Amino acid sequence: MTTPSEVPNNGASAADQASALTPVLTARWGQKDAFTRRVYERNGGYKALRQALQRTPESIVEAVKDSGLRGRGGAGFPTGMKWSFIPKDSPKPTYLVVNADESEPGTCKDIPLMMADPHVLIEGVIISAYAIGAHHAFIYVRGEVLHVVRRLQQAVAEAYEAGYLGSNILGSGYQLDVVVHTGAGAYICGEETALLDSLEGRRGQPRLKPPFPAVAGLYASPTVINNVETIASVPSIVSNGAGWFRSMGSEKSPGFGIFSLSGHVNRPGQYEAPLGITLNELLEMAGGIRAGHELKFWTPGGSSTPMLTAEHADLPLDFEGMAGVGSMLGTRALQIFDETTCVVRATARWVDFYKHESCGKCTPCREGFWWLVQILDRLEEGQGTEADLDKLLDLTDNIAGRSFCALADGGVSPVNSSVQYFRDEYIAHFEHGGCPFDPAASALFDLERKEEAGAKA
Structure with a gap:
């Protein structure tokens, strides 16, 4: 895959290219053996950890707050604020959990990051755990990406060997143990409370909130859950300061x-x-x-x-x-x-994914997506009516905001937006008795349906 260091000029000036790209997390991806501790340390790795251990945990939390770092897992919640929700007087242990269960269709940033440069994540985990007062951290990874799991396990072992993990880290008196935990491959476990249930050995299903994980998370103890990219951004903030981080992006x-x-x-x-x-x-x-x-x-x-x-x-x-x-x-x-893509077909395939990945806990999600798939399939075949479009929107209105987690809200997004921008294309399907824009896709769809009918017979 293309990385910032490999992007050609395309006629733009070097200054324009430099201002458009900020290779921080991806800076080492092109280097040989970038995944090893040796190369990471050669490029300044773990210096931020040494700096952080010379500071108070509270100052690290404030630095992340001042930087304005927002969660990189989708929701965009301010990271430093999330850390500050951890109660100071809890008799229970505090945990840090890294959400590496990357499952969103189209999302492919965390897996290459962990594969190419796992130590930037490990360093971020140590600093973040130190900041919130945690002595146990978990990295929850999809079980299908076995190569990434092994790469992370190797990086954790290297960090233990160098004294970055374990007891009395770098002579600071701080202790941290990190566990790489593999999930069983469920999209729902990308939702933070479903991830916690899975981590505890139960079926991954979202929890009713409150209580929120900051108060009662993993093992009913105070817990911070952050995305891979969020945690991996922490070392550069500690090294370069909040002002440096704020110099990029928008206000x-x-x-x-x-x-x-x-x-x-x-x-x-x-x-x-x-x-x-x-x-x-x-x-x-x-x-x-x-x-x-x-x-x-x-x-x-x-x-x-x-x-x-x-x-x-x-x-x-x-x-x-x-x-x-x-x-x-x-x-x-x-x-x-x-323009060669049929928006109805694309939307139907996305919704079918959400139907398959629904954990089934909430009735609007479990039943609603089943009905959405039936209607979208009928529309794609050119057998629907304009009343079906109204029915689609009525279903999405009864699904969104009525479930334990955001899977339902996200799953109806392509339906609502596709009807908003491409209503005429939906109508054209049943006016023409099928997809008028993509004959090849329509033929493939017919073939798939014939094969399914033959298999059932």
């Missing part, structure tokens, strides 16, 4: 982030840039839309964020910019689709 969405471009672009990959960059700027670095085609629709943060169109390509990709047009920045998973 309310400061700093840098990894933008994952996939789909109909010439050079899909990871582009680390300041928050507030636009899709058009990223597309220019990615070589643009494939030749002879034009942008039709895109997602700013994975399939659970409302889709946008070409008219939104110059909006700032930050939390406020996306909220201003009714979408979300999410995980910055930019899925790019040109």
Whole structure:
């Protein structure tokens, strides 16, 4: 995959390219053996940890607060504020949990980060745990990515060997143990409380809140849960200061982030840039839309964020910019689709994913997505009516905001936004008796249905 260090100039000046890219987390990805402690230390790794251990935990929390770092897992909640919610007088132990259960369709930033440079995450875990007073930390990883699990386990072992983990870390008297825990492959475990249930050995299902994890999280103890990229950003803030971090990005969405471009672009990959960059700027670095085609629709943060169109390509990709047009920045998973893509088919496939991944705990989610899939399949086959569109929107209205977690809200996002921007395309399907824009996809759909019918017979 393309990384910032590999992005060609594309006719832009060196100064323009430098201002558009901020290779911090991705700076070492192209180096040989970047995943080893030796290379990480050669590039200044673990110096931030030494600095942090010379400071008070409270000062680290304040530094992260001052930086304005917001959660990089999708919600964008201020990280330092989340840390400050941990009660100071609790008799129970405090835990740090890293959410590495990357499962959002289109999201592919945390896995390459852990694969290419796991020690920046390990250093971030140690500093963050020190800041909140935790002596046990867990990195919860999807079990399917066995190569990443092994890479993390190797990095943790190297950190223990060097005295960065264990008892009396670097002679400071601070103690921390880190466990790499593999999940069983459920999208729902990306939701923080479902992750905690899975970590405790139970079926991954979201919990009713309150109480919130900061008060009663893992093992009913105070717990901080952060995304991989969030924790990996902490060492650079400690090393360079909150002002340095705030010098990038926008006022309310400061700093840098990894933008994952996939789909109909010439050079899909990871582009680390300041928050507030636009899709058009990223597309220019990615070589643009494939030749002879034009942008039709895109997602700013994975399939659970409302889709946008070409008219939104110059909006700032930050939390406020996306909220201003009714979408979300999410995980910055930019899925790019040109005019050859049937929006009805794409939406149906996304909704089918959410139906499959629903844990079944909440009736609106469990039953609602089943009905959405039936209606969308009928519409795609050209057998629906305009009344079905109203029924779709009525269903989404009865699903969103009525479940324990955000899976339901995210799952209906592509439905609402696709009808908002492409209602005419839905209508064209049942007027033409099928997809009028993508004959190949329609033929493939018919073939799939014939095979399914034959299998049932």
